[in-house]
Structures are given as C-alpha cells and as structure tokens.
Amino acid sequence: MTYCVGLKLDAGIVMLSDTRTNAGMDNIAIYKKTFLFENPGERVISIMTAGSLSVTQTTIARLREAIESPEATETQSIMRAPTMLGVAEIVGDMLARTRLEITEKHKAFDQQASASMILGGQRAGGEMRLFLIYPEGNFIEATNDTPFLQIGEHKYGKPILDRVVRPTTSLPDAQKAVLLSMDSTLRSNLSVGMPLDLTVIERDACRVSAVRRIEANDPGFAAMSIAWSDALRDSFIRIEI
Amino acid sequence: MTYCVGLKLDAGIVMLSDTRTNAGMDNIAIYKKTFLFENPGERVISIMTAGSLSVTQTTIARLREAIESPEATETQSIMRAPTMLGVAEIVGDMLARTRLEITEKHKAFDQQASASMILGGQRAGGEMRLFLIYPEGNFIEATNDTPFLQIGEHKYGKPILDRVVRPTTSLPDAQKAVLLSMDSTLRSNLSVGMPLDLTVIERDACRVSAVRRIEANDPGFAAMSIAWSDALRDSFIRIEI
Numbered sequence: 001m002t003y004c005v006g007l008k009l010d011a012g013i014v015m016l017s018d019t020r021t022n023a024g025m026d027n028i029a030i031y032k033k034t035f036l037f038e039n040p041g042e043r044v045i046s047i048m049t050a051g052s053l054s055v056t057q058t059t060i061a062r063l064r065e066a067i068e069s070p071e072a073t074e075t076q077s078i079m080r081a082p083t084m085l086g087v088a089e090i091v092g093d094m095l096a097r098t099r100l101e102i103t104e105k106h107k108a109f110d111q112q113a114s115a116s117m118i119l120g121g122q123r124a125g126g127e128m129r130l131f132l133i134y135p136e137g138n139f140i141e142a143t144n145d146t147p148f149l150q151i152g153e154h155k156y157g158k159p160i161l162d163r164v165v166r167p168t169t170s171l172p173d174a175q176k177a178v179l180l181s182m183d184s185t186l187r188s189n190l191s192v193g194m195p196l197d198l199t200v201i202e203r204d205a206c207r208v209s210a211v212r213r214i215e216a217n218d219p220g221f222a223a224m225s226i227a228w229s230d231a232l233r234d235s236f237i238r239i240e241i
Numbered sequence: 242m243t244y245c246v247g248l249k250l251d252a253g254i255v256m257l258s259d260t261r262t263n264a265g266m267d268n269i270a271i272y273k274k275t276f277l278f279e280n281p282g283e284r285v286i287s288i289m290t291a292g293s294l295s296v297t298q299t300t301i302a303r304l305r306e307a308i309e310s311p312e313a314t315e316t317q318s319i320m321r322a323p324t325m326l327g328v329a330e331i332v333g334d335m336l337a338r339t340r341l342e343i344t345e346k347h348k349a350f351d352q353q354a355s356a357s358m359i360l361g362g363q364r365a366g367g368e369m370r371l372f373l374i375y376p377e378g379n380f381i382e383a384t385n386d387t388p389f390l391q392i393g394e395h396k397y398g399k400p401i402l403d404r405v406v407r408p409t410t411s412l413p414d415a416q417k418a419v420l421l422s423m424d425s426t427l428r429s430n431l432s433v434g435m436p437l438d439l440t441v442i443e444r445d446a447c448r449v450s451a452v453r454r455i456e457a458n459d460p461g462f463a464a465m466s467i468a469w470s471d472a473l474r475d476s477f478i479r480i481e482i
Contacts, residue, residue, distance in 0.1 A: 155396030156400055159429050160473070160477075162428055162429055163470055163474065164474060164477050173477075176477065176480060176482045177477070180480070187400060187403055187404075188403055189396075220482060224481070227480050227481070228476065228480055231480065232401070232405070232476065234476075235473065235475075235476055236401075236405050239417060239465060239468050239472065240465070241416060241461060241462075241465050
C-alpha cells in the first residue's frame with residue numbers, strides 16, 4: 001500500500017507521500033510517488049500516486065510523452081491545458097485508460113489493477129486546485145469544508161488531520177500536520193515506509209516552493225516523531241476520566 | 242460498521258464496543274454488541290461482536306439456548322466448557338456454522354454474510370484469556386507482545402493503542418486508552434456511534450468487575466474528548482519540525 005495526503009490551504013498546497021511499494025511481503029522496493037511538472041511562473045502541477053505500480057508508472061510515462069510531443073493539444077498535454085480542471089480531466093482519462101488496458105491483460109487471471117491519484121497545482125491567472133482522482137478517472141476536489149484529501153492507507157492518519165487542519169492553517173503547521181499524520185501511519189502499518197517526499201506550493205507562486213526528501217534516518221523527523229509520542233503519552237497521563 | 246477493542250493486561254481485561262448498526266445510510270439503529278455470561282466466582286465470559294447483525298444475533302441466541310439446555314455438553318455450552326480455549330472453540334464453531342447457513346440463503350443474491358468476535362474471560366483455576374474469533378471460526382489470542390485485539394473499524398483508533406498500551410498498563414489507564422481510541426474512531430468514521438459499552442474484568446475475580454454504558458450526552462466522556470482534543474492541539478503547537 002501507500003499513504004499520500006494533500007492539503008489545500010489559504011496559503012498554498014502541501015503534499016506528502018511515502019515511497020514503499022510491495023508485491024507480496026518479500027518484494028519491497030522504494031519508488032517515488034510524487035511527480036512534479038513545472039513551467040515556473042506559468043503553472044505548477046504535482047501528482048501523487050497510489051495503487052498498482054504498473055498502472056501509475058505507465059500513466060505518468062504517457063503524461064510525460066504527451067508533454068514532450070510537439071503535436072499534443074491542450075486536451076492531451078497537462079502543460080498546455082488551459083485550466084487545472086482541464087489538467088484533472090487529462091490525468092483522469094489517462095489513468096482510466098491505462099487501468100482498463102492493464103485490467104484487460106489481467107482478465108485471464110481473474111485479477112484487477114487499480115490506482116488513484118492526488119493532483120494539485122495552479123496556473124497563472126487561475127485558482128489553486130487540489131483533486132483526488134479515482135481509478136475510474138472521475139474526481140473530487142478539496143474545498144474549505146474539506147481541505148485535505150488522502151489516498152492509500154488513509155485511516156490511521158486521519159484523526160490528527162480532522163483535529164488540526166483548517167483552511168487557515170499556516171504552511172509550516174500544515175507540514176507538521178502531514179508529517180505527524182504520516183508518522184501515525186508508519187507506526188501502525190508496515191505497508192507504508194520511509195523515505196518520504198514533501199512538496200510545498202505557495203499560493204500564486206505557480207512554481208514549486210520547496211521539496212524535501214525525508215530519509216529513514218532524518219534526525220529532524222525522528223526527533224519530531226519522538227517528541228510527538230512523548231507529548232501523546234504526557235497528554236494521556238494528564239487526561240482524567 | 243462497528244468498533245470493538247479488547248485489552249488483556251496483567252491486572253485484567255477491558256473491553257469497549259460501540260452500538261451503531263446500519264443497513265445503508267438511512268437505516269441506522271442502536272444494538273448492544275457486548276454480551277456477558279457469568280457464574281460469579283466460577284467463570285466470566287464477555288463477547289463483543291462485529292459484522293452482519295443477523296449472523297451475530299443468531300450466534301449469540303444459539304449460544305444462549307445451549308447454556309439453558311439441561312442436556313448441553315461441555316462442548317456445546319460455554320458455561321460448561323472446561324477451559325476458555327473450549328469456550329473459544331464453541332463460539333468459533335457456532336459463528337462459522339451460523340455464517341455458513343446465512344451465506345447459503347444469500348447465495349442466490351450473490352451476497353455474503355460475515356461477522357467476527359472478541360471473546361474474553363476467565364474460569365476459576367484457569368488463565369485469563371482474550372481471543373479474536375474470525376468469520377471462519379478460527380481464532381488468535383492476545384499475548385504480552387500484542388495485548389490488544391480490535392474488530393470492525395480498527396485503523397483510526399490503533400495509533401493511540403500502539404503508543405500507550407502495555408501489559409503493565411493499569412485498569413484505569415486501560416479504560417482511558419480504549420475510550421480515547423474509540424473517540425478518535427467516532428470523530429473520523431460515521432459508521433461507529435454512541436452509546437458505548439465498557440466492561441472491566443479484574444484478574445482472578447471470575448466475575449464482571451464493572452460495566453458502564455456511556456450515553457451520547459455523558460458529561461465525563463464529553464469532557465475527556467474535549468480535553469484530549471485540546472491536549473493534541475497543544476502538543477501539535479509545541480512540536481517543532
């Protein structure tokens with residue numbers, strides 16, 4: 001499995017993904033699940049992926065091919081689409097098409113291939129948008145009422161997000177929130193693993209403001225994880241029933 | 242869905258269940274999911290249930306019938322079984338048999354019925370035991386390494402248990418832990434709902450030490466829930482990344 005979480009806040013977009021991929025318990029590998037596309041100042045797009053690696057890799061590879069093709073139209077290249085909604089439609093269509101093709105190959109073996117994605121970004125002159133793209137290619141969008149979207153193993157890390165994330169949350173607090181949400185997931189589920197990829201896109205920058213790969217031995221993340229555990233245990237001791 | 246959690250500690254057993262049952266979003270009802278069987282001083286058995294209500298109700302009803310039947314043998318009545326392992330086998334067999342019967346009725350409609358249970362208790366002269374009984378009737382047992390078992394919507398409430406529950410946890414702390422675990426689940430998942438049923442069985446008492454129904458408007462639970470949210474938010478603010 002996978003855990004990816006994206007936040008759309010007044011101040012910008014924050015996205016975090018893990019990197020663990022497994023085909024069975026004895027076949028574990030590290031694959032990047034965050035993909036950035038940027039024409040700085042004009043548009044920025046970040047895509048996080050969960051699900052069958054063959055589906056997500058092929059989908060991303062085909063999106064890249066369309067970007068590089070000089071003939072690709074604005075309904076084919078995510079770097080030419082006139083709006084973020086258009087980008088979501090291209091990504092959704094490509095995901096659904098790729099999934100159908102791979103599912104067709106699986107049919108004889110009674111297997112299914114599936115994948116979902118979180119897509120965030122902004123085009124100059126347009127609004128910042130964050131979408132969750134379903135395996136069927138349709139999508140939903142983050143709003144002020146629901147400023148975060150999750151894919152993969154989303155349940156362990158949801159309580160902390162429910163409690164602290166609001167549209168007014170600052171970008172530093174948002175990074176803290178997604179890292180703590182990931183920390184709870186890492187502790188409780190083996191199929192989610194380090195390193196992590198963190199992406200920050202400030203509102204109206206139309207470029208990637210910061211990326212950070214957090215390795216398994218990252219001292220800052222380890223310190224935060226320990227401090228959070230200690231804080232939870234201290235709070236637990238102080239609470240009265 | 243449902244959320245039930247059981248802890249087996251040095252000091253005793255603590256079990257907590259919600260009461261929400263739903264058949265679709267517009268058919269929500271309250272059903273008790275904790276069932277107590279007691280011959281005080283000789284044996285105490287507590288069963289919590291998750292899954293298809295027709296399966297769990299029929300299973301419990303049949304277990305009761307066997308208890309009341311004067312002819313029931315020690316492989317049929319959970320109140321006559323010579324060990325807690327024997328009790329687990331009776332419950333597992335009855336669950337699997339009931340499930341198979343109901344699944345048979347569902348077959349024509351291509352539907353499945355499933356359920357799982359947590360069984361805890363002690364017989365005079367025997368050890369305190371806590372089992373998770375799978376829909377197929379087989380079971381696993383809580384140990385010192387893994388002192389808690391969960392059924393139903395278990396993911397939201399697992400991080401707090403992973404962090405604070407140890408075999409040496411006291412009974413008051415254990416009650417706090419399961420209530421906070423339930424609180425996280427209630428906040429993040431609509432299919433789990435108040436009121437709650439809390440059961441405490443002290444080691445070697447061989448009787449129910451305490452039961453408590455926590456209603457939706459319980460002031461103690463509400464205060465704990467608010468204090469925990471506040472503590473989490475305070476901890477969140479203090480943590481540095």
